[in-house]
Amino acid sequence: MAGIKEIRNKIKSVQNTRKITKAMEMVAASKMRKAQERMRAGRPYADKVRSIAANLMHAHPEYKHPYMVERPVRKAGVVVVSTDKGLCGGLNTNIMRLVLARYKEFQEQNMEVQFTALGSKGAATLSRIDANIVSQEVQLGDRPNLERLIGAVKVQLDDFVDGKVDAVYLASNRFVNTMRQEPVFVRLLPLPGDLVDPFQAGVEEVEQANGGAKTQYGWDYIYEPDAKAVIDDLLLRYVEGLVYQAVAENMASEQSARMVAMKAASDNAKKVVDDLQLVYNKTRQAAITQEITEIVGGAAAV
Numbered sequence: 001m002a003g004i005k006e007i008r009n010k011i012k013s014v015q016n017t018r019k020i021t022k023a024m025e026m027v028a029a030s031k032m033r034k035a036q037e038r039m040r041a042g043r044p045y046a047d048k049v050r051s052i053a054a055n056l057m058h059a060h061p062e063y064k065h066p067y068m069v070e071r072p073v074r075k076a077g078v079v080v081v082s083t084d085k086g087l088c089g090g091l092n093t094n095i096m097r098l099v100l101a102r103y104k105e106f107q108e109q110n111m112e113v114q115f116t117a118l119g120s121k122g123a124a125t126l127s128r129i130d131a132n133i134v135s136q137e138v139q140l141g142d143r144p145n146l147e148r149l150i151g152a153v154k155v156q157l158d159d160f161v162d163g164k165v166d167a168v169y170l171a172s173n174r175f176v177n178t179m180r181q182e183p184v185f186v187r188l189l190p191l192p193g194d195l196v197d198p199f200q201a202g203v204e205e206v207e208q209a210n211g212g213a214k215t216q217y218g219w220d221y222i223y224e225p226d227a228k229a230v231i232d233d234l235l236l237r238y239v240e241g242l243v244y245q246a247v248a249e250n251m252a253s254e255q256s257a258r259m260v261a262m263k264a265a266s267d268n269a270k271k272v273v274d275d276l277q278l279v280y281n282k283t284r285q286a287a288i289t290q291e292i293t294e295i296v297g298g299a300a301a302v
Helices: 004-059 091-108 120-128 146-161 203-216 227-301
Strands: 075-081 112-118 132-137 167-177 180-189
Touching: 004 227, 075 091, 075 120, 075 146, 075 227, 091 112, 091 120, 091 167, 091 180, 091 227, 112 120, 112 146, 120 132, 132 146, 146 167, 146 180, 146 227, 167 227, 180 227
Parallel strands: 075 112, 075 167, 112 132
Antiparallel strands: 167 180
């Protein structure tokens, strides 16, 4: 059995660890509220630009944007959104497990795959498996910066337009609630005919919102300067909005997962301290009993 001093040192060590996890839990809770506010603030813009883009594509069918050109997929690009820091439960493990499963499927179909990593954890995992990383952006901070994100993603977008890749996919975590985050793997390019937001919980409602208006009446727009310039710019904004929303959802998921993980760690630390305190008391009582026995035995011998 461990000595009293060793048990006391263990109790002190676990108590110090619990202080750290408790502080991290409080910090994550504060950041989580801000991240959720940013995520929800970006949804109205994403919904509106998606709705307008879908209506424009149906109103001007004679022009087909390069982002909507379907072709046989021989080479794919994957944008992986992960976190820069750990201690957030299985958030990164779940998304990378999904990405690696899809990567294996692509390889079985003899498809070449190139990756863009947004976040240090995803970049580290892809580097360990010697994946083809064409661009990356790490240390994203607590607030998504669209300029930094697009710089890395634009490599995949340009390769798609140039025909170097035939499809671009986006892998990220979708925020459902504080206790639940879901990894999603969606096609970013080519864009489908009916644009749907993959990060909304009610996909059927979004499809109804996108498709319901066009079934009631036709859309007619006056383009200035011309249809090509307007649609090109709008679809680019739509793709940028999807990437931004994916990162915002992932950041909200990160802080929620970290808060839950740190709360669980704090609770477990408390249980460990209680168990060690019980062992400490038993050991101390045994030592006292042994000392009394030795004193009594010595007195009887005298």
